[in-house]
Amino acid sequence: MAGPLDGIRVADFTWVWAGPTSTLQLAHMGAEVIRMESMRRPCVLRMLPPWLDGQIGLNRSGYFNQYNQGKRGITLNISSPEGRDIAKKLVAISDVAAENFAGGISDRLGLGYKDLSKVKSDLVMISMSGYGQTGPESGYVSYGPAQVPLSGMSQLTGYRELDQPMHVGMSYGDPNAGLHAAFAVIAALFHREKTGEGQYIDMSQWESTMAVMGDGFMEYAMNGSPPPRNGNRVDEMSPHGVFLCEGDDRWVSIACGSEEEWGALCNAMERPELTTDPRFATLADRKANEDALEALIMEWTIPRDPFEITKTLQAVGVAAFPPLVNRELADDPQLNARDFFVEKEHLEVGVRKHPGIPWKMSDTPCEVQRAAPVMGQDNDYVFGELLGMSSKQIADLVERQVIF
Amino acid sequence: MANRALEGLTIVECGATGAASYASKLMADLGAEVIKVEPPEGDPQRALGPFPGGDPHPEKSGAFLYRNCNKLGVTLDLTSNSGQAILRKLLKDADALIHDFPPTDAAARGLTYDAIGGDFPNLVMTSITPFGQDGPYRDYKAYDLTTLSAGGWAWLNGWPGHPELPPLRAFGRQAEYQSGVNGALATMGALFGRLKTERGQHIDISAQECITAILEMTFAFWPYMETPTARWGQRPIQPVDFFQCKDGAWMFVLCVEEHQWTSLVEMMGTPEWTTWEVAANRLVRASNWDALRPFMEEWVAEQDSADLYRLAQEKRIPLAPASTISDLVNSEHLKERGFFLEVTYPEAGAIKQPGAPYQFQSTPWEIRSPAPTLGQHNQAVLSERLGEDLSSLKEAGVI
Numbered sequence: 001m002a003g004p005l006d007g008i009r010v011a012d013f014t015w016v017w018a019g020p021t022s023t024l025q026l027a028h029m030g031a032e033v034i035r036m037e038s039m040r041r042p043c044v045l046r047m048l049p050p051w052l053d054g055q056i057g058l059n060r061s062g063y064f065n066q067y068n069q070g071k072r073g074i075t076l077n078i079s080s081p082e083g084r085d086i087a088k089k090l091v092a093i094s095d096v097a098a099e100n101f102a103g104g105i106s107d108r109l110g111l112g113y114k115d116l117s118k119v120k121s122d123l124v125m126i127s128m129s130g131y132g133q134t135g136p137e138s139g140y141v142s143y144g145p146a147q148v149p150l151s152g153m154s155q156l157t158g159y160r161e162l163d164q165p166m167h168v169g170m171s172y173g174d175p176n177a178g179l180h181a182a183f184a185v186i187a188a189l190f191h192r193e194k195t196g197e198g199q200y201i202d203m204s205q206w207e208s209t210m211a212v213m214g215d216g217f218m219e220y221a222m223n224g225s226p227p228p229r230n231g232n233r234v235d236e237m238s239p240h241g242v243f244l245c246e247g248d249d250r251w252v253s254i255a256c257g258s259e260e261e262w263g264a265l266c267n268a269m270e271r272p273e274l275t276t277d278p279r280f281a282t283l284a285d286r287k288a289n290e291d292a293l294e295a296l297i298m299e300w301t302i303p304r305d306p307f308e309i310t311k312t313l314q315a316v317g318v319a320a321f322p323p324l325v326n327r328e329l330a331d332d333p334q335l336n337a338r339d340f341f342v343e344k345e346h347l348e349v350g351v352r353k354h355p356g357i358p359w360k361m362s363d364t365p366c367e368v369q370r371a372a373p374v375m376g377q378d379n380d381y382v383f384g385e386l387l388g389m390s391s392k393q394i395a396d397l398v399e400r401q402v403i404f
Numbered sequence: 405m406a407n408r409a410l411e412g413l414t415i416v417e418c419g420a421t422g423a424a425s426y427a428s429k430l431m432a433d434l435g436a437e438v439i440k441v442e443p444p445e446g447d448p449q450r451a452l453g454p455f456p457g458g459d460p461h462p463e464k465s466g467a468f469l470y471r472n473c474n475k476l477g478v479t480l481d482l483t484s485n486s487g488q489a490i491l492r493k494l495l496k497d498a499d500a501l502i503h504d505f506p507p508t509d510a511a512a513r514g515l516t517y518d519a520i521g522g523d524f525p526n527l528v529m530t531s532i533t534p535f536g537q538d539g540p541y542r543d544y545k546a547y548d549l550t551t552l553s554a555g556g557w558a559w560l561n562g563w564p565g566h567p568e569l570p571p572l573r574a575f576g577r578q579a580e581y582q583s584g585v586n587g588a589l590a591t592m593g594a595l596f597g598r599l600k601t602e603r604g605q606h607i608d609i610s611a612q613e614c615i616t617a618i619l620e621m622t623f624a625f626w627p628y629m630e631t632p633t634a635r636w637g638q639r640p641i642q643p644v645d646f647f648q649c650k651d652g653a654w655m656f657v658l659c660v661e662e663h664q665w666t667s668l669v670e671m672m673g674t675p676e677w678t679t680w681e682v683a684a685n686r687l688v689r690a691s692n693w694d695a696l697r698p699f700m701e702e703w704v705a706e707q708d709s710a711d712l713y714r715l716a717q718e719k720r721i722p723l724a725p726a727s728t729i730s731d732l733v734n735s736e737h738l739k740e741r742g743f744f745l746e747v748t749y750p751e752a753g754a755i756k757q758p759g760a761p762y763q764f765q766s767t768p769w770e771i772r773s774p775a776p777t778l779g780q781h782n783q784a785v786l787s788e789r790l791g792e793d794l795s796s797l798k799e800a801g802v803i
Contacts, residue, residue: 137717145658181762215453217756231570242570314541352624
């Protein structure tokens with residue numbers, strides 16, 4: 001048995017980042033995921049950088065190739081009635097259908113749950129629109145970057161020095177929604193296995209992003225105001241920050257969660273007297289004098305290498321680590337020792353390093369089965385082998401831009 | 405027919421951070437029975453705020469309450485032999501064990517797969533740690549900020565043009581949430597696989613890897629173009645930016661597809677922008693963004709945020725406001741979907757909090773009970789189910 005979802009097939013109507021992240025997890029676990037795309041409207045990610053060597057090309061995007069590892073890819077124009085009929089045939093031999101169009105679009109295309117459950121009665125289907133399928137704003141358009149501000153995360157993240165909401169550096173709403181969606185789909189499959197009953201799941205990316213901001217809502221409910229933007233500081237630890245180091249724009253994160261760790265940090269800095277300094281003796285003292293505390297730590301970090309600091313502090317049990325840049329991640333001894341990265345041969349870009357699967361299973365090992373598909377790479381397999389079309393039929397559909 | 409998706413599953417959860425708590429919460433909310441095992445002095449999460457009035461109280465921790473609804477709560481000192489023996493009695497009837505102790509702490513509690521797998525071959529055991537079960541940094545000390553740094557997210561977060569300000573954490577201990585949702589996902593996958601294999605297994609989850617796996621397109625810039633990630637992430641297209649409106653609210657202006665840009669500049673009353681070479685497409689706009697940005701800033705500064713949002717969405721331009729918490733709890737849309745719900749906690753009282761991240765058509769997501777008070781279910785679980793004598797356990801300091 002490959003992964004635990006070996007034998008499960010997914011008809012994947014998703015695109016951009018959120019939806020493909022959900023089906024990526026299913027592929028990681030051994031499901032056969034068949035990604036439907038079309039030249040009529042190629043996936044946005046194929047048209048975003050980085051492209052290999054900077055040359056634009058639909059099959060050259062590292063962004064697309066990262067989140068579509070392990071999947072099969074076909075080109076099918078679902079805006080044509082014939083294309084939709086073929087999509088339904090694929091759904092009929094699948095266990096799961098996944099989509100992340102704006103709310104209501106799949107129904108309008110005739111590919112909503114009520115249509116698809118007619119061809120596969122125990123189908124598990126998930127929709128992952130930005131706003132969900134009901135409510136006055138359900139038809140609104142949304143992309144992952146917008147989920148960060150929409151959910152409130154932008155307002156709660158930020159520096160004390162700047163009165164501005166923060167983008168957080170990535171379109172966090174997308175992968176977070178995708179991971180929650182994958183969990184939901186497997187839970188529904190589990191239920192189906194026990195009862196024979198499939199079902200529909202309406203997921204709102206907005207709501208799944210708010211689900212991981214529990215503390216902000218709890219604070220508001222308890223005290224009537226949101227938590228302040230507080231840079232890297234937190235109430236329960238001090239120091240807790242990211243400090244400038246030697247070199248060009250180099251930093252290290254340091255956090256002390258106990259008096260013992262604070263003492264160890266002071267010793268490592270060769271400033272043992274700080275533990276009894278009335279400004280820093282207790283957590284409350286350090287919180288009250290945090291500017292001075294951070295300035296003292298920075299004095300120590302600025303002439304030092306962040307990786308040396310990490311080694312020194314970790315040796316005495318203090319949490320420290322530099323904020324890694326992509327190049328450092330690619331070379332990181334830990335990630336490499338655990339074989340986290342995947343290097344599979346891709347038809348156009350060859351072997352590139354991609355982040356792999358963040359869990360390891362001892363009995364049903366999960367493995368990235370193949371590199372991301374180039375456009376239409378698996379047309380013959382899916383239309384011919386799975387759906388039983390003759391090569392003549394396939395050629396005719398290509399000719400008429402149904403397979404397109 | 406079970407009307408909850410995960411009805412019949414029993415999950416034992418123990419740990420030190422929000423990761424294991426969130427993983428088992430996702431399962432509890434779909435109907436699994438979760439038995440949460442806390443040390444006699446309580447889950448360390450109980451010491452984390454927010455607290456009403458800012459006053460710490462173990463039964464009023466927002467961090468704890470939010471992640472622990474729908475669970476049964478028992479106390480056990482897992483560093484003692486008798487505590488571990490009782491845990492093993494609990495595991496007899498459990499389908500999965502989810503914990504987030506770092507390797508050394510886990511070993512001190514008997515929570516290694518070597519110690520557990522042999523006796524419980526059908527159990528799925530999930531270990532969530534900062535760096536995983538092996539490798540040179542396995543025993544590195546880490547808090548959420550550490551993992552966000554090691555995973556590569558902290559580097560991306562900040563405000564362009566302020567290199568003097570450090571790489572930044574995102575709000576709300578997101579490395580815990582991410583390793584938590586991955587924990588739930590992998591556990592669920594293994595439980596599904598077990599229906600066929602009839603065997604349990606061990607799952608090893610690294611929070612660092614959970615973060616590195618979701619860095620959008622930024623990681624790939626190295627293997628594809630040998631370009632190190634810029635601070636503040638890559639911004640290959642524009643507009644993807646914040647602007648302040650007339651009423652002081654912040655609007656996130658985003659155009660992914662060209663037709664959205666065309667509609668936006670029409671709305672701005674400057675359709676000729678579509679003919680400007682410096683704004684020819686999303687990639688070109690990104691390279692010229694410093695020059696283009698002031699024009700848009702000026703226009704947005706004259707708009708009312710609510711009107712702008714509504715009008716843009718009517719034209720299918722994906723703008724979104726930078727919502728405040730108060731905007732969200734008062735949103736008509738979210739009200740109609742019933743997203744927020746009120747949970748009444750024994751000590752902290754009624755709290756309006758986020759509800760379902762997804763709506764299942766046939767098997768509801770639901771909050772059935774508030775988070776347990778410390779040791780609330782010792783009687784029901786330890787005494788009535790396992791036949792333990794609570795008073796002698798208490799005397800021995802095990803509960």
